Amino acid sequence: MTILPAENTFLSQIIDDWPHRACVQSVVKLMMDQGYSAKSIRSTIRTITAFIEWMKDHHYGNPTQLTYDDPDRFTEYRAAKGILLHGELRSLQRLGAALVEAGVVFPSPDLLEPFDDVNGKFEADLRRRGYASTTTSAHLRYSRQFLRASWIDGSGISHLHYDDIRDYLAGHLERHTAATSKVISSRLRVFLQFCWSAGVTELDLAQAVPMVKNHRLSSLPSFMSADQLGRVLASCDRATVAGRRDFAILLLLSRLGLRASEVALLSLDDIDWHAGLVRVHGKGGRVAAMPLPQDVGAAIADYIVDGRPTSGSRIIFHRVETPCTPFSTATPVILIARRALKRAGVTGLRSHHAHIFRHTFATMAIRSGVSLTELAQVLRHKEPDTTRIYAKLDTEGLRSLARPWLGANL
CATH class of the missing domain: 1.10.150 (DNA polymerase; domain 1)
Structure with missing residues (x-):
């Protein structure tokens, strides 16, 4: 593990004899990977060092065995003395997480639930x-x-x-x-x-436990028009890092019909640039290879080359603001989609969830002549019946099935 020279010297001088020094090093390494400044890292080390010295000076129990209460006692002590600084609580939370992961922190009995x-x-x-x-x-x-x-x-x-x-x-x-x-x-x-x-x-x-009925095909899926989708994509300011990232994400949602979680967890290893393919990790651990349209690939490459922070993670999309952590859940993609819909002034939809892009993709595909069987394969539906709801949106196809009204000639 590589630590900045100044931080390494500081650690050696203060906590060489503390048995959990490796946990402090892991906190520093994580902050470096997440793009924190050297000033923030030094501040965190000073807070942790003060905590360790306090533990030694007060001889609370066994100084090598910590409880979840110890950081709280320390912050209460600092607050009572009027020396608690901004950011110290967050620094101790980082240390606590590292100690829990290392298995050296012991929970307080009052924090345990009986079940x-x-x-x-x-x-x-x-x-x-x-x-x-x-x-x-x-x-x-x-x-x-x-x-x-x-x-x-x-x-x-x-x-x-x-x-x-x-x-x-x-x-x-x-x-x-x-x-x-x-x-x-x-x-x-x-x-x-x-x-x-x-x-x-x-x-x-x-x-x-009763069976709750939910007729999934009883309503029409909400979707955007081509004009609305164009406005949403155009709302991304591609002169900024956030705009380039958001544009690539929205293209993946709208051009490939991916789910929010599938976009969020997309890895650099999932893209075969030479073959023009992207590997999608879907529900139930199912993996599918899909063609990568040229404009989508160009948008992703634009973000990777000119926007994606230096990271030890292979996940493509990261936070823009510090900490520049990689996406780990669908939540950031959902929020990006909602903000884009709001920026573009898209209204009148029953949902402003990221899934609206998947519905839009499916609707446009059906109306362009794609069969339900083909659409089910593209959307990677496990059950073909799941795709049937989009048949209701094929207005031209449904019009050909409608029987003429007998009263038309009256």
């Missing part, structure tokens, strides 16, 4: 069954919410009956749409099935 053991076993079961990390996190969010509402010390959730599950859902589903209610019910059912098989509950409570 953490059950949720931890549920997480292990999901990972064993091959669930993706993002899907696992989503399941855990709903299981934790359910456990927090239902857990009773001493009996856990073993006391629950079918009526308790119905009452819980009745209080949670009434404020959600049919689509969200279906997701909540599905994830609760998976969790309760685990609880039954693991002996956490005495009854198979999953049987009490």
Whole structure:
């Protein structure tokens, strides 16, 4: 690991004898990779050094064993003395994250939930069954919410009956749409099935979770016109780094019909510049090679050459502002799409989500004569029926199927 000379000297002089020095070095390395200035890195090191000296001076417990409370005690001490500086809390949070990752920080008992053991076993079961990390996190969010509402010390959730599950859902589903209610019910059912098989509950409570109907093909997908899409793309100021990045992202959404997560996690290794192909990592771990249009490739190359920060990550798209971290979730792409729609003044759509670009791509493809079978392949739909909704947007094709009105000659 390479550390700036000044920072390395500072570390050696102050914390050579601290057993967790490697954690401080990892914080420095991470900040360097994320594009922080030398001034910010020095400030972080000084804060961490002050924390370590405070731990030694106050002899709190074993100075080699830390708890989550220790940084809070330190900041309270600094605040009481009137010497707490801006940014010190964030610096200690970085150190805390490194200590947790190294397995040398010990949680305070009051921060543990009584049901953490059950949720931890549920997480292990999901990972064993091959669930993706993002899907696992989503399941855990709903299981934790359910456990927090239902857990009773001493009996856990073993006391629950079918009526308790119905009452819980009745209080949670009434404020959600049919689509969200279906997701909540599905994830609760998976969790309760685990609880039954693991002996956490005495009854198979999953049987009490109703099937929520959500007729996916009952409405038309919202999409942009060609003029609206043109305005959205033109709204990107390509004279700036952010504009070049956003333009490349919006082209990937609109010209290839990619999902937000697929764009966010696109890697340099996924593009074959010579063959003109891009490898897309879709749902369920499925990988597909797609043609890379010339204008899309040019936009990506423009950002990489003149905008993408120096990074140890292979992920293409990064934050523009410090820390210049690579995208790790779909959220930045969703926000970029929303801002672009707002800048272009696109209104009248039922949704301003990034998925509107995928709907627009599919609609234009259908209206240009692409068959549903071909579109399903391009969109990489696992179930062909998912593509059927776009048939409703083929107005010319539907007009040819319409029977003449008998009253026309009356």
